[in-house]
Amino acid sequence: MSGPRGVVAAGHPLTAAAGAEVLRAGGNAVDAAVAAMLVSFATEPLLTGLGAGGYMLVHEPGATQTLLDFFVEAPGLGADPAARAALVPVPVSFGDAEQEFNIGPASVGTYGNPAGACAAAARFGTVPIDELAAPAARLARNGVTLIEQQAYVIEILEEIVTSTPECAAVYAPEGRLLRAGDRMRNPDLGDALERLGAEGSAPFYTGEVARAIAEWLAERGGMLTAADLAGYAATSREPVRVSYRGREVLTNPPPSAGGTLLAYALALLEREPGPPSVRAIVDAMVAAQRERTSEFLEGLAEPAFLERFLGSRLGATTHISVLDADGWACSVTCTNGECSGIVVPGTGVHLNNIMGEHDLNPLGFHKHPIGLRMPSMMAPTIVLRDGAPELVVGSAGSNRIRSAILQTIVGVVDHGLQAGPAVEAPRVHFEDGVVYAEPGIDTSELEAAGHALARFRSRNLFFGGVQAVERHAVTGAFTGGGDPRRGGVAVVAA
DSSP: OOSOOEEEEESSHHHHHHHHHHHHTTOOHHHHHHHHHHHHHHHSTTTOOTBOEEEEEEEOTTSOOEEEEEOOBOOOTTOOGGGOOOOEEEEEEOSSOEEEEEESGGGOOBOOHHHHHHHHHHHHOSSOHHHHHHHHHHHHHHOEEOOHHHHHHHHHTHHHHTSSHHHHHHHSGGGSOOOTTOEEOOHHHHHHHHHHHHHTTHHHHTSHHHHHHHHHHHTTTOOOOHHHHHTOOOEEEOOEEEEETTEEEEEOOTTOSHHHHHHHHHHHHHTSSSSOOHHHHHHHHHHHHHTOSHHHHHHTTSTTHHHHHHHHHHOOEEEEEEEETTSOEEEEEEEOTTOOSOEETTTTEEBOOGGGOGGGOTTOTTOSOTTOBOOOOOOOEEEEETTEEEEEEEOOSGGGHHHHHHHHHHHHHTTOOOHHHHHHSOOEEEETTEEEEOTTOOOHHHHHTTOEEEEOSSOOGGGOOOEEEEEOTTTOOEEEEEOGGGTOEEEEEO
16 A cells, blocks of 8 residues: 555664564564564663563454563472572662662573564564564674663663673673674574574474573573473463543553553543643552552452452553554563573573562562463553554553553643654653652642652653554554653654
8 A cells, every 4th residue: 555554663773663664565563563573682682682571462453452471480390499599689770760680590580572472473473483583683693883772771781781701792892891882793692583583482492592591590590490481382361451531541461560550540540531730640650559569469360350450449671662554553562671691602592580670579589489470560552542543652661661651641642742742751750659750840749749759860761661653543644752761763664
């Protein structure tokens, strides 16, 4: 057909460009999202990768919407807990805020990205997976010139990326941390991506790569075993659905926590007429945060938990968003946590540290049952208007994911902003009794209400990395916004 083929927003220019190229060649939104996802392993390797996990929300025209869950599972099948290594705490500074993360072999959970990419391509795609993986493999081998935002990620994660010789060889070759303008090469990752395209996900779960990873970790006190990997599979779920201002918002269901809490916050704001104030948005964040109790987290895995939860109350990560001209929509969020510092030689796989993230283990480390999908904050989201995708949105940012998405939806739906300005608008976030605020937020209402405030001096990736695309309900025009906090861009495939 003539006219634009769609729009892609992603956390790196090359990531978005790869997806847009697939749209131009006739692929659908899922093809574009998978191609972009694989390229992100080369362009945003500390945020995602083959050793990471994620979720993909798909709207297929004329069909039921599906959430494909390929997030990280708690490992330990056949492992001896007494041999488990200690987690290694690492402080990470965002300039105006600091968080502590934990790395090392014991922080690694059962990864899902290889399974997810292949499952999505097989179920929804029209382009062979080897074609989708080829550009990513070339980039990994030839190298990617570091943009400022990705260099900043390497800088703030310096203690992690230099924690092992294997990791330092990628991010601090010759003993110097890579900087903006340097070329980052990872030939092993290129080989692994080519292998994924040729053989699918099997080598990473039951084959040679899986064996190498399990053996490397077992020798160092990790809990991820060959049995954990062999038993892993991507799974489909029914998305959360909540009404907001005449739209239907679809997002990530249990056992993920983020989508449920986002839906709850939207439903609270829906009760009030007109665009919500900053105080109303923060109040919704406070209410959602209060619900994240031990009972809430333990109940996520129970059947019908979502209906009971909402009914009784209402009465580092990267994201890719895609819309195409045929009505497909795809929202995919992946994370490596902050990464574990464990790069298994010869595999190209930098493993996640999900088991060492405080945000995902609020009840304590190593307490999740073996095989349980971890209760992530990730919430890939699609907003439908009269049954058609109007806005596709998602974010990076750990606990800030749901607040970043919430404010982007409010910006588009309540304030009539296009996706780009909505993504760029200043944000607030509530956590642990403190409201964090970017410059440009009027905090007078919050101060009057007695909130403790932590003001940032500039926009910061602490507040997430939203990637959003939209299609105008009347004109059909495509627009998008890539988050400048993370180097994101949007590309219309003309």
